[in-house]
Amino acid sequence: QVQLVESGGGLVQPGGSLRLSCAASGFAFPQYAMMWYRQAPGKGSELVARITAGGMINYVDSVKGRFTISRDNNQYTLSLQMNSLKHEDTAVYYCVTVRSGQNYWGQGTQVTVSS
Numbered sequence: 001q002v003q004l005v006e007s008g009g010g011l012v013q014p015g016g017s018l019r020l021s022c023a024a025s026g027f028a029f030p031q032y033a034m035m036w037y038r039q040a041p042g043k044g045s046e047l048v049a050r051i052t053a054g055g056m057i058n059y060v061d062s063v064k065g066r067f068t069i070s071r072d073n074n075q076y077t078l079s080l081q082m083n084s085l086k087h088e089d090t091a092v093y094y095c096v097t098v099r100s101g102q103n104y105w106g107q108g109t110q111v112t113v114s115s
Helices: none
Strands: 003-007 010-012 018-025 034-039 045-051 057-059 067-072 077-082 091-099 102-105 109-113
Touching (some): 018 091, 018 109, 034 077, 045 067, 045 077, 045 091, 057 067
Parallel strands (some): 010 109
Antiparallel strands (some): 003 018, 018 077, 034 045, 067 077, 091 109
Protein backbone atom coordinates (compact mmCIF):
# COMPACT_ATOMS: atom_id res chain seq x y z
CA GLN A 1 0.00 0.00 0.00
CA VAL A 2 1.04 3.61 -0.46
CA GLN A 3 3.14 4.88 2.41
CA LEU A 4 4.53 8.38 2.82
CA VAL A 5 6.71 9.13 5.83
CA GLU A 6 7.86 12.69 6.48
CA SER A 7 10.82 13.72 8.60
CA GLY A 8 12.98 16.75 9.25
CA GLY A 9 10.63 19.12 11.01
CA GLY A 10 11.49 20.99 14.17
CA LEU A 11 11.88 24.32 15.90
CA VAL A 12 13.87 26.99 14.08
CA GLN A 13 14.41 30.71 14.53
CA PRO A 14 13.17 33.19 11.93
CA GLY A 15 15.62 33.35 9.07
CA GLY A 16 16.75 29.79 9.65
CA SER A 17 16.56 26.73 7.43
CA LEU A 18 15.13 23.23 7.54
CA ARG A 19 15.08 20.36 5.09
CA LEU A 20 12.06 18.09 5.03
CA SER A 21 12.16 14.62 3.55
CA CYS A 22 9.45 12.18 2.54
CA ALA A 23 10.17 8.48 2.08
CA ALA A 24 7.71 6.94 -0.36
CA SER A 25 6.85 3.28 -0.86
CA GLY A 26 4.11 1.04 -2.21
CA PHE A 27 3.76 2.69 -5.60
CA ALA A 28 5.80 3.62 -8.67
CA PHE A 29 7.12 6.87 -7.25
CA PRO A 30 8.88 8.06 -10.44
CA GLN A 31 5.59 8.02 -12.37
CA TYR A 32 3.63 10.34 -10.07
CA ALA A 33 3.51 14.00 -9.24
CA MET A 34 4.38 14.73 -5.62
CA MET A 35 3.31 17.64 -3.45
CA TRP A 36 4.04 19.31 -0.15
CA TYR A 37 1.01 20.69 1.67
CA ARG A 38 0.94 22.50 4.98
CA GLN A 39 -1.69 23.26 7.56
CA ALA A 40 -1.23 26.06 10.04
CA PRO A 41 -3.13 26.15 13.35
CA GLY A 42 -6.76 27.07 12.76
CA LYS A 43 -6.38 27.16 8.98
CA GLY A 44 -7.10 24.90 6.05
CA SER A 45 -4.48 23.00 4.12
CA GLU A 46 -2.39 24.86 1.57
CA LEU A 47 -0.48 23.50 -1.40
CA VAL A 48 3.10 24.68 -0.92
CA ALA A 49 4.97 23.06 -3.81
CA ARG A 50 4.42 20.47 -6.51
CA ILE A 51 6.79 18.53 -8.72
CA THR A 52 5.53 16.45 -11.62
CA ALA A 53 6.89 13.12 -12.77
CA GLY A 54 8.72 15.02 -15.50
CA GLY A 55 10.22 17.50 -13.05
CA MET A 56 8.02 20.56 -13.63
CA ILE A 57 7.77 22.59 -10.44
CA ASN A 58 5.26 25.06 -9.01
CA TYR A 59 5.26 26.99 -5.74
CA VAL A 60 2.74 29.02 -3.85
CA ASP A 61 3.71 32.68 -4.14
CA SER A 62 4.52 33.04 -0.44
CA VAL A 63 7.44 30.60 -0.61
CA LYS A 64 8.90 31.41 -4.03
CA GLY A 65 12.62 32.11 -3.78
CA ARG A 66 12.82 30.57 -0.31
CA PHE A 67 11.71 26.94 -0.71
CA THR A 68 13.00 24.32 -3.13
CA ILE A 69 11.22 21.06 -3.88
CA SER A 70 13.15 18.14 -5.32
CA ARG A 71 12.81 14.42 -5.84
CA ASP A 72 15.16 11.45 -6.03
CA ASN A 73 13.52 8.82 -8.19
CA ASN A 74 16.20 6.26 -7.35
CA GLN A 75 15.72 6.62 -3.60
CA TYR A 76 11.94 7.22 -3.77
CA THR A 77 12.42 10.39 -1.78
CA LEU A 78 10.79 13.81 -1.93
CA SER A 79 12.49 16.80 -0.29
CA LEU A 80 11.67 20.37 0.60
CA GLN A 81 14.54 22.74 1.37
CA MET A 82 13.19 25.69 3.33
CA ASN A 83 15.34 28.79 3.75
CA SER A 84 14.69 32.22 5.23
CA LEU A 85 11.90 30.78 7.33
CA LYS A 86 9.25 33.12 8.69
CA HIS A 87 6.79 32.90 11.58
CA GLU A 88 4.00 32.37 9.05
CA ASP A 89 5.68 29.18 7.78
CA THR A 90 4.76 27.50 11.06
CA ALA A 91 2.56 24.52 10.19
CA VAL A 92 2.37 20.77 9.89
CA TYR A 93 3.88 19.83 6.55
CA TYR A 94 2.54 16.86 4.60
CA CYS A 95 3.85 14.84 1.69
CA VAL A 96 1.01 14.05 -0.71
CA THR A 97 0.44 12.14 -3.90
CA VAL A 98 -2.60 11.32 -6.00
CA ARG A 99 -3.00 7.82 -7.36
CA SER A 100 -6.03 6.51 -9.24
CA GLY A 101 -8.00 9.57 -8.16
CA GLN A 102 -7.29 9.09 -4.47
CA ASN A 103 -5.17 11.42 -2.35
CA TYR A 104 -2.56 9.87 -0.10
CA TRP A 105 -1.11 11.86 2.80
CA GLY A 106 1.75 11.18 5.12
CA GLN A 107 1.43 11.66 8.88
CA GLY A 108 2.98 15.10 8.71
CA THR A 109 5.95 16.78 10.34
CA GLN A 110 5.71 19.89 12.52
CA VAL A 111 7.66 22.99 11.57
CA THR A 112 7.71 25.77 14.15
CA VAL A 113 9.38 29.09 13.41
CA SER A 114 9.85 31.04 16.61
CA SER A 115 12.44 33.14 18.39
